[in-house]
Amino acid sequence: MLGRLKRRAEFVQASKAxxxxxxxxxxxxxxxxxxxxxxxGFTATKKIGNAVARNRAKRRLRAAARLALAAAPPPGWNLVLIARDATGRCPFPSLLADLEGALRKAGVPRPRDEA
Structure with missing residues (x-):
């Protein structure tokens, strides 16, 4: 099971370092x-919209992360997913593809990378 980032200091540390x-x-x-x-950790700023839009964006990010990471999470990472304007309205397969691409770009090891 994956843990959650909850404290602001953890988010700031991931942002800076x-x-x-x-x-x-x-x-x-x-x-x-x-x-x-x-x-x-998941976050959506007020630029995304009202509370309904921000909560929807975070729900979609949590669902994408659950599908992409739950089966074989990479060991030893703090991952912060930040919603953008398109998060709440883009097709879900596109959101999953963006998450996979971002994980590759950031150098987070994936099971198929190791095989």
């Missing part, structure tokens, strides 16, 4: 961890 990969529908910030635990 982590790798960044931007796509049309999301931004990924990835910071390697020495302990082998992988934790996820």
């Amino acid at each position: 982590g790798r960044r990969a931007a796509r049309d529908s999301l931004v990924l910030q990835a910071l390697a961890r020495p302990d082998g635990e992988t934790r996820l």
Whole structure:
């Protein structure tokens, strides 16, 4: 099971020291961890829209992360997924493809990369 980032300091640390990969529908910030635990954080700023739009964007990011990472999470990463304007309205397969591409660009190892 994947852990969650909850404290602001964890988000800020991933922002300052982590790798960044931007796509049309999301931004990924990835910071390697020495302990082998992988934790996820999700955020949507007020630029996305009202609370309904922000919550929808975060729900879609959580669903995409669940599909992309739950089966074989990469060991030892803090991953922050940031919603963009297109997150709430782009087709879900496109969102999944953007997440996979961002993970590759940030250097987060994936099971098919290791094989």
